[in-house]
Amino acid sequence: MRKFTTIKIAAILFLCFTGTIRAQLVISKPNLGFSQACAGATFNTYYVTFSFSPETELTATNQFTIELSDETGDFSTPTVVYTSTQGAVTSSPATLEFSIPDTTAGEAYKIRIKSTSPVATSTSSNAFAAYYKIQDTPFSINNLIENAVYCAGESYLLTIDNPGSGDNDSPLQYPSLTFNWYKQDETNTSTSVFVASGSSLEVTEAGTYFVETNYGSCTSNSYSNRVTVSEATTSSTTAINSSLGNPYCSSEGATTLSTINGNSYQWYKDGDEIEGATNQHYITSESGNYSVIIDLGDCVTNASIDLETTGFNSSIDVQDNNTIQEGETVVATVSTNAMNPQFEWYHNNTLIPTATSASYEASQIGNYKVVITQTEGCVASHEMTFSVSEPYPDVAKIPNVISPNGDGENDTWVIPKAYVNGTNTEVLILSSVGEIVLQTNDYQNNWPTNELIFTDINPVFYYVITTQNKKVRKGSITVIK
Incomplete structure (x- = not known):
């Protein structure tokens, strides 16, 4: 009777125990979709595929994470480079996308996959090289000098420029980077020999040297110019x-x-x-x-x-000041040795959209400008100006009254041709208190150029005209509203 009772109890306990057992989640070794991770500002996307079983063990809150080891493959302080949203990954196999941090640099990184519910961890992946190329452009050493010399028994110091001239992107601006110096093979310029590491190199042996940013097995554009160093002689x-x-x-x-x-x-x-x-x-x-x-x-x-400079020369075949009668035009033509030149013509500082050739026919009174731009090689621009006006009226006497009211008659002080532009005559106009309001050797019959402020009724100004041969004319000008 006791034996039967004991067997029954054991069977009941076994059934209770097996009823609470659940299968353990197993995550496979990650399968890398790349052989090495050579990332940078323009590319930093990598994929990993893994399997897990059984799928039914995942809960609705489960998240998968990707952990990145240190450069030796150690996971003591891993970096999480990807975390899925809860319940997003439910079927096996799964492929996840991740990026590496910009501090990554080494030859033996590994990754592993972890789940949160239930908790499980895969074995680590195969080791791979990974570098984030924070600087990936050519840079200069010794200000781009091509040749250098050192005295017998002495040395010459090669250094990475910081920052260097122009747009030089010095890798010294990035403290995490290291550098490898190389000497070019004298018999085969396409090969080189590693010399030393560091931001500078003391050269004691003639040869051609350069330096590269150390991105391990990853190729990059982060390298310097080459400098040929030789021992000084009397003719070096x-x-x-x-x-x-x-x-x-x-x-x-x-x-x-x-x-x-x-x-x-x-x-x-x-x-x-x-x-x-x-x-x-x-x-x-x-x-x-x-x-x-x-x-x-x-x-x-x-x-x-x-x-040598790479500028260009230009000339224009019209005078600085040109006059035309009604219905006449002035054709201005530019001659230039600019490479693939472009032309822009302006009238009174307003661009003429249709004028894009080397010549322009001016038919309106005003100030003209042409801008010539060399568009190949050294991009540079020149500009030249000229004016077009009506002939100056040939008045017989110097007027002593003007009425600048905008009616088109007697608005400016027009004097005989013998005293205007081109005669090298000095024209001086003074206010009633002796202040100079105009002084020029190139009078254009255009005074007053600005609207006068009347503080008196019919103010009086005084003029002094001095010709090239020192003859002087004096008088007054009354301004009437």
Whole structure:
């Protein structure tokens, strides 16, 4: 009787226990959709696929996360690079998308998948190289110098420019980056040998050197110019660099000439010493042959550059001031050596939309301007002006009364042709208290050019006309409303 009772109780306990058991969620090893992650500002999207079983174990609140290890594959302090929304992933296999942080740099990263409800963790993925290329453009060393020399038994220092000239994107602006220096193979310029790491390199052996930002096995555009370093001899020379290139675009302003590091310098232009030009850099906006003598301490070297500009020349075949009778026109034609020039014509500072050729036929009185733009190479612009007016009336006497009321008659002080524009006659007009209101050697029969403010009824002004041969005419002008 006791034996039977014991067996019954055991069976009941077994049934109760098995009734509460649930299967454990298993997540497979992540399958990477890439071999290495070489990310940057323009691309940072990667995919991973995994399986999980049984699907029925997932609850409605479950979330999947992707964790990224450190650069050695260690998950002691992982970085979560993706988290799904609750209940979003319910069927297996699943593919998730993620991005790597901008501090990522190493050759042995791994990822793993975790679930929250129920809690489960996959094994880690295969190791992969991952770098975020925070700087991915060419940069300069030693101000783009192509050649440098060092004294026998001494060395020459190559350094990454910070910030450098122009638009140089110096990688030194990003403290997390490291750098590898290389020496170019003398027999095969397409290969090179690793020399050292760091932001500078002390060169004691002749050769051609350059530096790259260390992005491991990921390729990048973050590399420097090459500098050929040699030991100084009695005839050795180095280089001068122009910050705006050579030829340089003069419309961009002055260019900075620079040479290699030295103890002291003396600059020359066209063989003549430039007084006070004793620094490593010299700023100029003039073309010419520039040279510099550089004292390296135990030896001396020199450098030169034939600096040229890429500006252009233009001319126009009309006079500054032109007169036409009613019905006549003036044809202005521009001659220029600009590359692929564009032309814009203006009348009284208003663009003439249809005028886009090298010539324009002016039929209206006023001031004209043409802007010539070189659109290839050095983008630069020149402008030239001219005016078109009616012939000056040939009055016999100097008037002593004007009425600037806008009726088109006697609105300005019109004097004989012998005293107007082109005769080099000085015209001076003074107020009744002796203040100069006009003084010119190019009178256009256009005074008053602005509306006069009347403080008196019919104010009086005085004129003094002095011709080129010093003959003087004086008188008064009464202004009537």
